[in-house]
Amino acid sequence: YKSAREFLNMLHKSFGIDTLVLGFNNRFGHDRPKTLEEYRAIGKEVGVEVIPAPEYRGAAAPVSSSVIRHHLLTGNPEKAAEALGYPYGLRGIVTSGQKLGRTIGFPTANLNVGDKSILIPKPGVYAAYVITPDGKRRQAMVNIGFRPTVSETEGQGEISIEAHIFDYTGYLYDEEVTVELISFLRPEKRFSSTEKLREQLERDTQSAKKALS
Structure with a gap:
């Protein structure tokens, strides 16, 4: 298991990643920093710019894989399509x-x-x-x-x-x-x-x- 710092450093060193878009509720690393600011600070130190992706708040919100699965398993393909976009x-x-x-x-x-x-x-x-x-x-x-x-x-x-x-x-x-x-x-x-x-x-x-x- 890698810490958030080790993971970002690996992305930068091994894959040439210099920008990472982070979902509004996404966390990674065994230390799991709690705030976006912490990820951005770590990223700055290792050479990766961390950009936040805000939560989708359109008509189909909330959107997640579990929500889409629920729509499909309960016979609501229309709602699943709204969430997926297709x-x-x-x-x-x-x-x-x-x-x-x-x-x-x-x-x-x-x-x-x-x-x-x-x-x-x-x-x-x-x-x-x-x-x-x-x-x-x-x-x-x-x-x-x-x-x-x-x-x-x-x-x-x-x-x-x-x-x-x-x-x-x-x-x-x-x-x-x-x-x-x-x-x-x-x-x-x-x-x-x-x-x-x-x-x-x-x-x-x-x-x-x-x-x-």
């Missing part, structure tokens, strides 16, 4: 899924995120945009949930991220796409039949298009 996105490779949606007129791209550390938002149906390999940002609805989609039981299976892109017939298997979550439409549900699922998806489509318009 919609929260999930990027991954399209893989073969159960193909249930295709049989009832709602083909989906099954997204394999790969990185297990990526935060997966609250299960449910979202209005979203999907950025396809051609670079176009297309309207879609996305279901984040547990397979099987249609079940008589409440048991949970493997998490899935399935995007139905409106008015799109392109081939996406093994391609990388990005899903931007815009609005939470409803919680995850179980259906006793594919017909009931199809009827709900019709309603979800209209809700998603309205949210994205």
Whole structure:
């Protein structure tokens, strides 16, 4: 462990850092100086100018990773986007899924995120945009949930991220796409039949298009 002085000196000597922007509530070093003035004084001695970054006080304040995670885990992608400055996105490779949606007129791209550390938002149906390999940002609805989609039981299976892109017939298997979550439409549900699922998806489509318009 390094003291604040040792850390700043290491940045200056080893990496050529001569200016450090310090967040309003950031602290470092095992001695953890309490005030900005202390960091600035230490920095001056070792050749690093310490500049304070004030707390953000805009409409989305407060902003922190924990606040953003809370918004995403409680189904508030709009608030997460305000804090981030852009919609929260999930990027991954399209893989073969159960193909249930295709049989009832709602083909989906099954997204394999790969990185297990990526935060997966609250299960449910979202209005979203999907950025396809051609670079176009297309309207879609996305279901984040547990397979099987249609079940008589409440048991949970493997998490899935399935995007139905409106008015799109392109081939996406093994391609990388990005899903931007815009609005939470409803919680995850179980259906006793594919017909009931199809009827709900019709309603979800209209809700998603309205949210994205």
